[in-house]
Amino acid sequence: NAGVTQTPKFQVLKTGQSMTLQCAQDMNHNSMYWYRQDPGMGLRLIYYSASEGTTDKGEVPNGYNVSRLNKREFSLRLESAAPSQTSVYFCASSEEGTIYEQYFGPGTRLTVT
């Protein structure tokens, strides 16, 4: 099992450009999440999806859109990148149960100039 995979690993964008970050999980989890992590900070939830076909806003959704393409895949889109969106983006997935463990992907390091 690959767990949670993310592409790309690194990306540099110019202000105003758009891009989509891809995330996939092979653990048959219902819930998926997108976080951003700025230097020296914790993870802040951008969007999450409790199940295929549903998405909800997290703490910092402005400037982002998401698509839960199927149970495996959850993508994050930046329509018009801004320098404030320079960050490390982590995708995660979890299965509901008594132990609420989130599995994280390796992250995408995004720089917007």
Place this chain on the structure above:
Amino acid sequence: GQSLEQPSEVTAVEGAIVQINCTYQTSGFYGLSWYQQHDGGAPTFLSYNALDGLEETGRFSSFLSRSDSYGYLLLQELQMKDSASYFCAVRSGHNTNAGKSTFGDGTTLTVKP
């Protein structure tokens, strides 16, 4: 809204015991998780407490007091490889199938020889 507080830095020597505290304010509390992150890599799950009391997993233990909105992570027999950032995260929501986590800003643990 949700908020979590944990110390920003902790230093200890190899072989010692260290406790990292976390206090939180949230609505719809379901449980408290702990994650470890090395050098900006993917966070990895350590423990989850949904009920009051102590959970032990090897050298790591985690405690929760729901009435005090307080928990801690206890690391015993510290090793150099335990140097990392540790995040507490509150699972919350109003629907058990849509749980989401809010993360603290993390505690940087430095283990010295």
